[in-house]
Amino acid sequence: MTADPFRITLRRRYRSERIFFLTLRLAVLLIGLVMLAIFGYIFANGYRAISWEFLTTPPSDSMTKGGIMPAIVGTFYLTVGAVAFALPIGVACAVYLTEYARQGTFVRLLRIGINCLAGVPSVVFGLFGLGFFVVFLKFGSSILSGALTLGALILPTIITAAEEAIKAVPQTFREASLALGVSKWRTVSRIVLPTALPGILTGSILGIGRAAGETAPIMFTAAAFFTARLPSSIFDEVMALPYHVYVLATAGTAIEETRPLQYGTVLVLAALVAGINLFAVLIRGYMRRGKRW
Amino acid sequence: MENTLIITVENCNFYYGTYRALTDVTMGFERNRVTALIGPSGCGKSTLLRLLNRMNDLIDNTRVEGRIFFEGTDIYGKEVDPVEIRRRIGMVFQKPNPFPKSIYNNITYGPRLMGVKKKSDLEALVEESLKQAVLWDEVKDILGRSAMTLSGGQQQRLCIARALAMKPDVLLMDEPTSALDPISTAKIEELIEALKKELTIIIVTHNMQQAARISDRTGFFYLGRLIEYDDTAKIFTNPQVKQTEDYITGRFG
Ligand SMILES: Nc1ncnc2c1ncn2[C@@H]1O[C@H](COP(=O)(O)OP(=O)(O)O)[C@@H](O)[C@H]1O
Ligand SMILES: [Mg+2]
Numbered sequence: 298m299t300a301d302p303f304r305i306t307l308r309r310r311y312r313s314e315r316i317f318f319l320t321l322r323l324a325v326l327l328i329g330l331v332m333l334a335i336f337g338y339i340f341a342n343g344y345r346a347i348s349w350e351f352l353t354t355p356p357s358d359s360m361t362k363g364g365i366m367p368a369i370v371g372t373f374y375l376t377v378g379a380v381a382f383a384l385p386i387g388v389a390c391a392v393y394l395t396e397y398a399r400q401g402t403f404v405r406l407l408r409i410g411i412n413c414l415a416g417v418p419s420v421v422f423g424l425f426g427l428g429f430f431v432v433f434l435k436f437g438s439s440i441l442s443g444a445l446t447l448g449a450l451i452l453p454t455i456i457t458a459a460e461e462a463i464k465a466v467p468q469t470f471r472e473a474s475l476a477l478g479v480s481k482w483r484t485v486s487r488i489v490l491p492t493a494l495p496g497i498l499t500g501s502i503l504g505i506g507r508a509a510g511e512t513a514p515i516m517f518t519a520a521a522f523f524t525a526r527l528p529s530s531i532f533d534e535v536m537a538l539p540y541h542v543y544v545l546a547t548a549g550t551a552i553e554e555t556r557p558l559q560y561g562t563v564l565v566l567a568a569l570v571a572g573i574n575l576f577a578v579l580i581r582g583y584m585r586r587g588k589r590w
Numbered sequence: 591m592e593n594t595l596i597i598t599v600e601n602c603n604f605y606y607g608t609y610r611a612l613t614d615v616t617m618g619f620e621r622n623r624v625t626a627l628i629g630p631s632g633c634g635k636s637t638l639l640r641l642l643n644r645m646n647d648l649i650d651n652t653r654v655e656g657r658i659f660f661e662g663t664d665i666y667g668k669e670v671d672p673v674e675i676r677r678r679i680g681m682v683f684q685k686p687n688p689f690p691k692s693i694y695n696n697i698t699y700g701p702r703l704m705g706v707k708k709k710s711d712l713e714a715l716v717e718e719s720l721k722q723a724v725l726w727d728e729v730k731d732i733l734g735r736s737a738m739t740l741s742g743g744q745q746q747r748l749c750i751a752r753a754l755a756m757k758p759d760v761l762l763m764d765e766p767t768s769a770l771d772p773i774s775t776a777k778i779e780e781l782i783e784a785l786k787k788e789l790t791i792i793i794v795t796h797n798m799q800q801a802a803r804i805s806d807r808t809g810f811f812y813l814g815r816l817i818e819y820d821d822t823a824k825i826f827t828n829p830q831v832k833q834t835e836d837y838i839t840g841r842f843g
Contacts, residue, residue, distance in 0.1 A: 399650075469687035473749070476645060477700040477756055478677025487703070492690060 339564050346561025355525035360544070361551050365562050370527055371440075371535030372509055372569065375519060378444025378531070379451060379508040384501060386448075387455030388490070391497075394456075395463045396485050415453035420513040422450045427517040441531040443519020450514050451504030458500015462493040495581045502577045506570045512539040522548075538566040596621040596760060596790050597642060602656035604637055606649070611637045613814045615656075619760075619807075624782060624791045626801035626822065629811035630837065635794040638811070639762050642792065643679040644672040661759070677704070680758035684765040686745035688737035688752070693729050696737045696748055700756045715755050723751035724781045743774025750781065761785070763793040767800065779804050798838055802826045810834045 350364055357363035398404045426446030436442040466489050474484040512520075520540035528535050545559045546552060595618040604612040612634045619625050627635045640646045641658060644665060658665050665675050677700075688696050697719055698712045706712055716733065720726040725747040729740070737748055746766060753761060763782075767775040782791055782804050795801050801808050802822060809819040810833070818825065818834040829835045 467687075469683065469685065470689060472645070472648075472683065473687045473689065473752075474699075475648065476643065476676055476681040476683075477753065478673050478675075478680075479700060479703055480673050483703055487699070488689060 336567070339560060339567060342557070343560030343562075343564035346557040347564060351561060352565070356523065359550070360523060361555055361558075365536075365538065365541060365558075365565065367524060367527060368536040368538045368541040368562065369565060369569065371520070372538040372566070374440050374528065374535060375443045375447055375515060375537055376505060376509040376573065378440060379447035380501065380505055382445055382448035383452045383455050383504065384497075387452050387501075388459045388497060390452075390456050391459035391463055392485060392490070395460050396481075396489065411453045411456055415457065418513075419450055419511050422446055423514040423517050425449065426514060431518050437532060438517070438519055438521075438534050439532045440519055440528055440535055443515040443535070443537075444531075446514045446518045447508040447511065450511065451501075451508050454504040454507065455497075455501050458503070459493070459497045462496025462500065463489060465496060466492045495585045498577050498581045498584075502574050505573050505577065509570045509573065510539055510566065512537075512543050515540060516543075538562055538569070542566070594620050596661060597792075598659045599638070599641075600657045600659070602638075602641065602654065602658065604634070604641060604646070604655070605653040607651050611814055612641075615814075615816050617809060617816055617819050619790060619792055621790050622786055622788075623806040624786050624793060624804055625807045625809065626805035627792065627794045627809050627811060628796075628798060628801050628837070629817075631796070633811040634814040635811055636764050639681075639764050639792065639794055642760070643676045643681055643762060645676070645681065647672055677756055678758055679760040679762060680753035680756055681762045682746070682749050682753055682764070682766045685769055686742055686749050688740070688745050688748050690736065690738055692734050693737050693740070693748060694733040697752050697755045700752065704756070719751040719755040720748075722754050722781065722785065723747040724777050725751055741774075743770045743777065746770060746774065747778065747781070750778070754785075758789060760790045760792065763791065765794050765796055768796055775800075798826075810837060812837070 352364060352369065353366050354364035355367050356365065394404060394407065398407075423446065426442055426449070430436045430442035430445050431438055436445075470488050470492060471484055474488045475481065479487070515537050519535060520537045521534035522536075522544060524534060524536055542559055542562050545555045545562070597619040599615055599617050602612055602615045603610060615634075615638060627638065629635055637646065641654065642660075642665075646652055646654070654666055660675065660679065663670060665672075689699065691699070694716055697716045698706075701712065701715055706715065717726060717730075720729060725744060728744060729735075729748075737745060740748060746769075750761075750766070767778050770778070779800065782793070785791060786806075793801075793805065805822045807819070808822040808825040810817045810825065810829075810831075812833055818829060818831045820830070825834065826838055829838065
């Protein structure tokens with residue numbers, strides 16, 4: 298049989314394709330392994346610390362024993378507060394940018410600014426929060442200051458996600474509504490936003506995880522080193538999970554002895570973030586029913 | 591003569607940026623008649639249709655010259671609210687575009703925002719509109735189901751019902767059957783015939799048989815100009831302009 302040049306090139310192409318896919322598979326595998334390693338490590342080191350008592354009591358004996366209940370509650374308040382602040386403002390901002398603003402230089406600059414903000418280190422937000430919310434607005438170190446600072450931190454994420462989701466709403470839906478003699482504002486609020494909401498939530502989930510996990514922004518604005526009592530108003534300081542880990546791991550007198558507590562706290566934080574995400578995913582699924590187009 | 595015309599277009603030019611899509615169009619649309627706009631694609635039929643209910647306002651960087659009167663009001667006048675114009679001049683698009691809501695809510699969406707609140711009123715409106723759109727029998731038991739589950743032809747009739755629920759005086763239809771099968775097309779042609787007792791219909795169509803079947807008046811457009819405008823029977827049997835004759839006999843386009 299004579300050499301068939303077509304065959305040869307074909308075979309060569311298959312080979313390069315196989316190598317390409319193999320590389321991709323390896324990359325995915327690697328990421329999977331790293332994730333598994335991190336969670337496995339945290340779980341293996343932390344699960345022994347977890348008990349009902351750990352979850353429901355405050356720390357005791359100079360934070361070398363006891364639980365982390367105030368930190369769980371604090372992180373929960375801070376995260377919910379941050380989202381409650383950033384979601385409406387972020388969505389309003391995205392609506393303005395996509396539906397109302399004349400697309401031009403100004404809007405382009407604004408977008409660049411928002412993207413820059415998303416890349417600013419979180420400690421910068423922490424200092425901003427300290428200067429603006431804590432000192433200037435006299436909110437003090439409090440849930441309010443911390444939630445606002447975290448809100449500012451996740452605002453760019455939410456704006457970008459909301460913009461994407463709003464842009465993904467088919468233009469034909471807007472046309473259909475406007476052609477019925479419905480005003481632009483009502484078209485946006487009754488058709489565009491409800492349609493975009495699942496997408497907006499998807500993007501916001503990233504923000505939620507970030508807000509729950511950040512330490513630097515709350516260090517100066519909300520987090521207490523230790524407080525056994527639960528907050529009674531938004532002007533109270535709170536403990537927070539990430540800051541608690543930081544404190545136990547760096548500032549205590551018994552850093553080594555409290556390792557199990559540290560891992561336990563990290564495990565709870567990871568579970569909390571996963572739980573909030575799961576909740577958001579469930580709402581999104583619920584809202585998407587019958588809304589495929 | 592005057593009051594038989596519900597819409598009159600006078601010396602209209604329309605520009606997308608610097609591109610002139612319509613040149614010196616002058617024509618009147620008769621009340622309770624079906625007027626068909628035909629012509630090769632890109633000749634400006636949709637542009638004219640969207641001028642009549644100010645949908646072109648939504649496109650940036652466009653310009654209208656000339657005047658368009660609807661019931662004697664210049665619809666591009668300063669004091670005119672385009673939202674009100676669009677309520678009175680409804681529109682059905684080429685591709686069915688129901689909302690991702692239930693069949694019932696698709697129809698009540700507009701009327702609710704207009705202030706219709708009573709459940710019995712809304713239900714009556716839904717039934718009436720769906721009957722007008724020849725869809726009632728097919729969907730009366732599944733009004734709560736998502737409109738997205740309907741077939742293309744049903745979706746288009748739902749869009750017609752949705753437009754009719756606003757009680758418009760004029761219904762603009764931009765190639766409403768071009769994406770549909772023959773049976774759905776026949777149903778829509780049938781409902782157009784019945785509807786003209788109650789309102790004025792202006793329909794863009796690619797399909798010359800359709801124009802001949804359903805319309806009373808036909809306007810032929812070419813390169814942004816209205817070439818010939820006359821009774822449909824005359825346009826199709828005895829066109830006065832050679833370009834019209836070439837087009838309807840299929841010699842170009
Ligand atoms: N949004 C737009 N921007 C720029 N040009 C457009 C736009 N819509 C239509 N045109 C142009 O205007 C002309 C007329 O278009 P159209 O009214 O859609 O034609 P028809 O409906 O008769 O096929 C075409 O040349 C088309 O390319
Ligand atoms: Mg067209």
